[in-house]
Amino acid sequence: MTPPPSQVTWESMVDARANPTRWSLRAALAALLTVAVTMTALTAPASARKAPKRSGPLSFDTKVCDRQKEVWRNPDTGLTETVAKTESCVLFYRFDPLAESDEDRNYGVAWTQGKVEPRNGWCARRVTSHLLVSSDGKMHGRAPKKDMTPATKRRLRVRLSTKANGTSDRTGTLSETIAVWPRLLEHSVIKRDGAHIFRQRWRGSRGNKLLFGSGVVLSWADDPENFPDAISSGLSYRFKKRGICT
Numbered sequence: 343m344t345p346p347p348s349q350v351t352w353e354s355m356v357d358a359r360a361n362p363t364r365w366s367l368r369a370a371l372a373a374l375l376t377v378a379v380t381m382t383a384l385t386a387p388a389s390a391r392k393a394p395k396r397s398g399p400l401s402f403d404t405k406v407c408d409r410q411k412e413v414w415r416n417p418d419t420g421l422t423e424t425v426a427k428t429e430s431c432v433l434f435y436r437f438d439p440l441a442e443s444d445e446d447r448n449y450g451v452a453w454t455q456g457k458v459e460p461r462n463g464w465c466a467r468r469v470t471s472h473l474l475v476s477s478d479g480k481m482h483g484r485a486p487k488k489d490m491t492p493a494t495k496r497r498l499r500v501r502l503s504t505k506a507n508g509t510s511d512r513t514g515t516l517s518e519t520i521a522v523w524p525r526l527l528e529h530s531v532i533k534r535d536g537a538h539i540f541r542q543r544w545r546g547s548r549g550n551k552l553l554f555g556s557g558v559v560l561s562w563a564d565d566p567e568n569f570p571d572a573i574s575s576g577l578s579y580r581f582k583k584r585g586i587c588t
Contacts, residue, residue, distance in 0.1 A: 391431070391455055394500075394555070398514035399438035400451060407431040408576070414464075425464045425581050429457045430471070432575035437514055439564075442506035447480075447561040449506040451516055454575035456542075456554035463549065465587035468580040470543045471554040477536030479570035482507050483559040484540050489528040496522045504559040520553045529556070537572070549587035 396402070412425040437449035456471040475481055485502035501517040526545040531538055542556045554577075562570050 399441035400514035442510035476572040
């Protein structure tokens with residue numbers, strides 16, 4: 343399965359030569375870092391961001407983070423500058439199989455935390471946080487669902503609860519609160535090569551830190567050695583050189 347590539351567009355106010363669109367294998371891998379749930383090799387340093395609050399029969403299993411520094415080269419001077427630093431983490435939680443009665447499937451929650459920090463007068467204009475579950479997994483719920491068009495900074499509590507698709511009388515919950523900045527935050531699910539991709543998309547203009555958070559409830563065939571082929575997260579984004587972000 344090939345995850346969607348990351349498109350990073352440098353939009354400069356100087357001239358057309360400073361408006362390249364860069365596609366690269368590194369960026370594509372950074373966009374959706376595909377990891378097996380049982381991985382041990384991809385152990386990047388843990389993020390300083392706190393994990394979501396957890397309650398009920400959910401146990402933490404794995405966390406993997408990918409960090410990137412996006413750099414732009416001025417075509418006139420050849421000098422480079424940092425456009426942004428980004429981070430995308432995927433966390434996986436298992437729903438206790440002894441707390442649910444489904445004999446055919448196991449359940450869990452995948453959660454992603456994203457961060458984009460523009461630098462040096464670059465403004466984030468569009469950012470999309472992706473959360474992917476491969477075709478051998480089923481998606482049963484997601485959060486958040488509500489789209490927002492805030493005129494000023496708003497706080498959004500992202501909360502996801504599950505009873506293992508109705509097979510448990512206990513509720514597992516994950517939640518965290520993020521800041522949402524103007525102008526638009528929207529959510530959607532698409533399918534690609536049979537996989538489900540939950541997208542959290544922001545549009546606006548901001549020169550400081552942006553945080554993203556979302557989660558999905560998923561299930562897979564009941565086999566101790568079997569998990570979805572891929573649970574992945576990543577970021578794609580667009581920046582504009584303005585100096586003042588409005």
